[in-house]
Amino acid sequence: MSxxxxxxVVSIAHPAVSRAIGRRRYAPFADRPELDVHLVVPATWHEFGRVLTADPPDDPGVTVHVMPIRLPRAGPMGWYLHVYPGLRRLLRQLDPDVIHLWEEPWSLxxxxxxxxxxxxxxxLEVDQNILKRLPPPFEAIRRHVLRHTAHLLSRSPDATQVCRARGYAGPVTMIGYGVDQDVFQPADAVAADPGDAPRPPxxxxxxxxxxxxxxxxxxALDAMARTSTPVSLVIVGEGPxxxxxRARIAALGLGDRVTLRGWASPAEVARVMHGLDALILLTRTxxxxxxxxxxxxxxxxxxGVPVIGSTCGAIPDVVGDGGWIVPEHDPAALATLLDTIAGDPDERATRAPASRRNVLTRFTYKAVAExxxxxxxxxxxxxxxREKIDIVGSDRRSPLSRSDIGNHAPTR
Incomplete structure (x- = not known):
């Protein structure tokens, strides 16, 4: 074909049911006339107990096809059992050069x-970074899909290795997640909210x-109980x-230093972040x-808020120079770090702009679109x-490394 x-390109992606989260990364294609991008998303999506209705199909850079799905929820495998009854007709109509799946390879x-x-x-764009044998028929589905995949988009080197172990031998491009910089801006770039609570010492x-x-x-709670300097923690989210x-907070006597609040909008989360010296993500493997x-x-x-992360999975790679890394499940090491950075404002002042640079160079929507x-x-x-050739086919640890557990709202 000439x-x-x-x-x-037909991109099939259930995460793009939401404009605020999954579709923004397609907007840069409005400036790429050599690409004709069509996005297929479910009309409704079930996730973390909520039913989400697809946003209207009027996004820049991409033609959105909102289509009904079958098997939208089927127990613990619900995310991987859905299919599009109208997909055959759409593909015959469009005759794409490329089909891109933002779905795991064992999905129906x-x-x-x-x-x-x-x-x-x-x-194929993949996130799963734990190698385990899947029950029938999913293992056979995974191997079939990987055999027919021409190019892999991988969220992390571990995700790449999972696909390699199940038979994929082709080229790889690393891909991160973009961040909405209109919402998540440094505190000095937005007007102060008169309702903001005063910062604790x-x-x-x-x-x-x-x-x-x-x-x-x-x-984190155990580490706070060990520190010699005052440390406070605000927790935004919900879960089992x-x-x-709450019982642990009471037992450690931290009731006046820990605040729990439920899910919040992205703008509310950004305001919370503006009051922080560091965000923590201490996931255990x-x-x-x-x-x-x-x-x-x-x-x-x-x-502009640096991150204290654990050594779990892709966290160190994503944090980069914009924060600190501590061993998993090690409150003593975390307490030592907290005392150190609490007493070193210059160190915090250095990490804050480094964290911002990390995003601007690696995790913009433009970088993801590229x-x-x-x-x-x-x-x-x-x-x-030419400048893109060196990342194609590479399995080296890349600066571009989805959490398997949601972040500040059930839809991530």
């Missing part, structure tokens, strides 16, 4: 796309996300671990949990700009 026609929709793709090259920490044991909040956290990205990291850093375009062009055999 390259006179723009490269036509991935199988559906691989069977219907015809001449299109398949690009000492080091001010924050956590945003689901309240589950694997997120390591118990370690909340009663245990388990047989079922290894942090895949930690989107709240880049949201905090976009606000990674998408690179993979699509490569899969279709089109010319890739």
């Amino acid at each position: 390259e006179a026609r723009p490269l036509r 929709v991935a199988l559906q796309a691989s069977l219907l793709k015809r001449r299109a090259a398949l690009v 000492g080091l001010r920490l924050g956590y945003v996300g689901r309240l589950i044991a694997e997120k390591g909040l118990d370690d 671990h909340e009663p245990a956290l 388990t047989g079922a949990v290894r942090e895949q990205f930690g989107r709240v990291i880049v949201e905090a850093q976009s606000c 990674a998408l375009a690179t993979s699509w062009l490569s899969a279709a055999g089109r010319t890739i700009p």
